Amino acid sequence: MSKKSYDPSSVESAFYPIWEERGYFEIDGNKAIQKADKNFAIMMPPPNVTGRLHIGHSLTFTLQDIIVRYKRMDGYKTLWQPGTDHAGIATQNVVEKQLLEEGTTKEELGREKFLERVWAWKEESGGIMVGQLRKMGVSPAWSRERFTMDEGLKSAVKEAFVNLYDKGLIVRGNYMVNWCTHDGALSDIEVEYEEHNGHFYHVRYPYADGSGHIVVATTRPETYFGDTAVMVHPDDERYKALIGKKLKLPLIDREIPIIADEHVDMEFGTGMVKVTPAHDPNDYEVGKRHDLEFITVFDEKGILNDFAGEFKGLERLEARDVIVKRLEEEGFVEKIEEHVHQVGHCYRCKNVVEPYISKQWFVRAETAKGSIEKVNDGLVKFFPQHWINSYNAWMNDLRDWCISRQLWWGHRIPVFYCDDCGHEWASQQEEPEACPHCSSKNIVQDPDVLDTWFSSALWPFSTLGWGNGDPVMDKLFESDDLKNFYPNSLLITGFDILFFWVARMMLMGETFMGKLPFEHIYLHALVRDEHGQKMSKSKGNVIDPLDMVEKYSADALRFTLAVLAVQGRDIRLSEEKLELSRNFTNKLYNAAKFLQMNVETFDNLENITVTTDLGRYMQSRFNAAVVETRGFLDEYRFNDAATVLYRFLWNEFCDWGIELSKVSKESVPELGAIFKASMKLLHPFMPFMTEYLYHELSGTSLETGDSIMISRYPEAGERDMQIEAMFDVIMDAIVTVRRAKTLIDMGNQKIEEAYVKTDAVTSEAMDAYICRLGKVEKVGFVTEKMENAVSDVGEKVEVFIPTGSIDLAPILDRLEKQNVKLEKEIAKLAGMLNNERFVANAPEEVVATNREALVDAQNKQRKILDQLESLQGA
Incomplete structure (x- = not known):
């Protein structure tokens, strides 16, 4: 160890390939230390095949890797299942943009050629994040890597769909859905709401008999062509006489009635509300109650249709100003007010989402009944615990889940239609030969694909072989993987996909396996910048994890994230905190260098008997750190475990242990053994450096020796409270x-x-x-x-x-002079702050600075007076 400081880049690039090639990450990578009947499984949240590593991913995978390395070293048969998600909307958008740049479209290519193009892109560019994850030092079982559209998982998706379809739990029908005019149907959780500065348009609706008009307000005037009623509250005395009266829609003169419905809030606005059943979820329910006509005024691309009269052919949002201008010209606009409101956007393309009636496939909400009951029975534990309340609130209010998407890339819905007899059926066959009802060969498959979350909802068990097309695998719990690793021991993911993914997995796992898919669920918070702001490119505050690895090392980034990962609290990340972790690595490196200045190599702690006073003390403190670290890791209190290790290694070992060893040279061999054992304790957090120092102190190398990662995690021995x-x-x-x-x-x-x-x-x-x-x-x-x-x-x-024998006179003289100087400074500052005119007129920051200076001066004087009292008493 001749270098002055640790060089992480050379170590990290050299060690990871060795770990992976030797199979240390695989289920039996730690076979020599495995304990009987100790299994641990965790699923990697499959990153999008389009994805690039961001700081949120880094946190998720760091915490997963810490717990996996800990369990692996603790003798568990460990599976960390990796894989990627096909990301239907995102991936199709990427390839569609490429085609547009080439001057063509997917429609011109045709479905088959387009899918060939997507697969080619996936093979070339997909899974970039998997390579980036290796830079972080994560250790999943890469040989088992899955893709949500690989052959086995395609088979599992079909089996799940057909099973639910045949039980009547998947149905198709006309429902109001969230509609993106670019990407099609979206589930509720795929809509992101943003505050918009919009307008309230107050529009006059004339009475059909010419006796006057009423005024209704809308934020979306382009939809008024779909109005089929105006409603008032049945108890509203102002309007009781109007119920049943007819109105004419402006510009198109179609007549609509005034109806009464308790949905109306009498206190809001005028108490009169237009009803557009085909373009508003609340109006949709009103329309069904009153048997109103459902008029859709634009098509799937957002283009206004015949119902819009002269505005036919305009795009819905572009048409708004044109329609309002025409209404104003004809005298139908009462007034226009500024209005701030929440507007839904597609979570992928950011297009404004519309409520839209469309024929879609849905998973019935009742499918979730079993998972809700088992969660309430305490069969899963959330960390932090309060997330169970959010889960239950959402699940108990669950609506039918829209699972069809108007895309080409994804799992094609395995439903077929007979053109001759009209029969519909679901099949696991890729291409059924004939209709099972009339034997006709004139059959077509549903053109839509499944919501991406449908396939990833099967992830905890489909990756273990369920439904993968192997007859043995299909028998539940008869494969070793399903027996050993389902339910999964733990799930670690961000709270922001609790409903996107976690709830879906709970639903599917309980439905098909009869058990919830996880024993524990750890939901971490967001990573923000040092000021608590959400990271975004527009703010210029994005921290790129790969840049941080390059600058500070993977170990420093991992340790920083861990030490900041307080359960339930957002992480505030800064480069200053990364520098502290890098300093920690240098501290450890220098401690090892010091030890080797006295003794070249060190035995393992379990092979020696510690006899010196200092060795006994440091071993006792090490045992205390082992107990605390294990306890915190078992509760997923990553920050507390990291803090224990930092305190022990920096303060107790490197500061005091090294310092005290200068008096007790005979203790150095024992301290070296304890330091090596400490590297095992720290290894899950900082895998590269601990591997390096462990071998340096052992006089071995990773190239020729076994890795620290498959050695036993330290067990706590007895503490010596007397020493x-x-x-x-x-x-x-x-x-x-x-x-x-x-x-x-x-x-x-x-x-x-x-x-x-x-x-x-x-x-x-x-x-x-x-x-x-x-x-x-x-x-x-x-x-x-x-x-x-x-x-x-x-x-x-x-x-x-x-x-x-000490001459105190010059010391007392110096302290007296310092006291006099401080007295003058205190008097000056106090005078200013007691001056009401100064406090009232001076800038706030000036007043605050003077107050801080006064407190500082008073504290300094207090210390000087204490010193004077002590010396004068002597």
Whole structure:
């Protein structure tokens, strides 16, 4: 270890390929240390095949890797299942944009050629994130990597669909859905709402008999052509006489009735509300109650149709201003008001989403009944616990799940239609030969594909072989993987996909496996910038994890994320915090260098008997760290575990252990063994550096020896409370002696004698440490306060330095001068702050700065006076 500082780039690039090639990440990678009947499984949230690693991914996969490495070293047969998601909308958008740049479209290519193009893109560019994850040092079972559209998972998706279809739990019908005019149907959770500065358009609707008009307000005037009624509350005295009266729609003169419905809020606006059943989810329900006509005024691309009269052919949003202008010209606009409201957007293309009636496929909400009951029975545990309330609230209000998407890329819906007899059926066959009802060969498959979340909802068990087309695998719980790893032990993911993905997996897992898919669910918060702002390119505050790996190392990034990952709290990440973690790696490197200056190689801790006082103390503190680290990891308190390791290794071992070893050279071999064991304890958090230091201190190399990652995770031994108490006194005495020496301007000089008063048991073994590190010729222990001595009080001791041979005059003179200077400064600042005119007129920051300066000066004076009192008393 001749280099001054640790070089992470060379280590990380060299070690990862060795780990992977040797199969350490696989289920039996740790076979030599596996314990019987100890299994652990966790699923990688499959990143989109279009994805690039961002800081949120880094957090998810870091926390997963920490727990996986911990369980692997603890002897568990461990499966971390990796894979990628085909990301229907996102992937199709990427390839469609490429085609547009080439001057063509998917329609011109045709479905088959387009899908060939997507698959080619996937093979060339897809899965980039998988390579980026390797830079982070994550250790999933890469040989088992799955893709949500690989052959086995395609088979599983078909089996799941046909099963639900045959039970009547998947149905097709005309429903109001969230509609993106670019990407088609979306589920509720695929709509993102943003605040928009829009308008309220108050439009006059004339009475059909010419007796006047009413005024209704709308934010979407382009939809008024689909109005089939105006409603009022049945108890609204203002309008009771109008119920049943007919109105004429402006510009097109179609007559509509005034109806009464309790849905109306009498206090809002005028208390009169237009009803557009085909373009508003609330109006949809009203329309069904009153048997109103459902008029759709634009097509799937958002182009206005015949119902819009002269505006036919205009795009819905572009038509808004044109329609309003025409209404104004004809005198139908009462007024237009500014209005801030929430507008739904497609989570992928950001297009404004419309409520739209469309024939779609749905999973019936009742499918979730079993998973809701099992969650309420306590068969899964959430971390943090409060997320169970959000889960239950959403699931109990669950509506039918729209699973069809108007795309070409994805799992084609396995439903077929007979053109001759009209029969409809679901089949796992790729291309059925004939209609099972009339034997006609004139059959077609449904053109739509399944929602991406349908296939990823099967992830916890389809990746273990369920439904993959193997007769053995299809028998539940008869494959080793299903028996060993379902239910999965743990899921770690962001809370933002609790409803996108987690709830779907709970539903499907319970439906097909009879058990919830997870025993524990850990939902982490968001990673924000140092000011608590959400990261975005527009704000310029995005932290690229790969840049941080390049600059600070993968270990530093991982450790920083872990130490900040407080359950239920957003992470505030900054480069300053990354620098602290990099400093930690250098601290460990230098500690190893120091140890090797005295002893070249070190044995494993389990192979030696620790006999020196310092060795016994450090081993006892190591055992305390083991207990705490294990306890926190078992509760997924990653930040607490990381903090324990930081405190032990930096403060206790590197600062005190190394310092104290300068007195006890014979303890160095024991400290080296303890440090090696500490690298095992730290390994799940910082895998590269711990591997490197472990081999350096062992006199081996990863190229020729076994990895630290398949060694046993440390088990806690007995703590020696007596030796800990002794060293607590030693260290407190050293600190207090040093502090007392600064009072007499002898902080860096050796003094003749010092005395320590303590209630603890003392021994001669303590003298050498205090003398050497406190720079004292002689130390004594007393039971009473000493006169004519400078004193300082620590946490466990009081120290006295006799002043008989020390000239205190210049020291007292310096302190008196400092006190006089501080008195003047305090008087000046207090005078300004007691001046009401100054406080009222000066800028706030100036007043605040002066207040801080006054407090600082007062604190300094207090310390000076304490020093004077101590020295004058001596």
